[in-house]
Amino acid sequence: MKHPLSTKFDIISSLDSRIQWLKLTFGSAIQNSYCCFYPGRLLDEIYSVLDRLKTQQSFSNPCTLLQETRDMSSMAIEHFREQIKPKLQSIRITSLTTIRNNVSTFSTTINNSLSHHHKRSTNGILRRQIDILNNRIYKQNFVIKSQKYQMKYYKHLLHMRTKSLIDHHRRLKYLEKKSKESEQILLEIRKDNDTLLQRLDQFMLAYDNISTEINNKKSDEIFSQINTNLKRRKID
Structure with missing residues (x-):
């Protein structure tokens, strides 16, 4: 069983093949602007078929x-090949000859105008080149001035930093000198402390010896007194 739209599809396919055949016949002439349309009666018939496809x-x-x-399409193709196409070819040859003549005339006119205005154009070109060079020189001078300003700024900055480094170096030397003096004072204090400690040790040693001698003398005196007392008691 056929599809309900198969008949419409066959009709549209047949129309498409006819239109493609017409395109092959008229297409080159239309592209070259020798003619700009298909036969009007044939187009009306094609639109009539399309309208019936929409409504029926x-x-x-x-x-x-x-x-x-x-x-109608066969008649149009046959008429175009026999009657119109040969005329279009002759028109094409004539138009090419006319174009060549016009081109040669135009080139001659251009050459004359170029030779007449050669000096003016040369002066204009030279002026443009001079303007371009002046513009480049102005830009280059501006760049040089900006670079000089930057160099001056960096020199000033370098001078300030160098001065700061010199001040730091001087201060560092002063601190090193003070540090050496402080170390010398500390050494002297240590020597004095060592001397005092030695004297203190000697004093303590002498004190111990003296205290020992005193204690020994006291003990001898006490023992002698005790012995004397004991002897007296025996006599009594």
């Missing part, structure tokens, strides 16, 4: 619907 759902005999289109 079924077709009992599709061949009769396209018969007029086939006949």
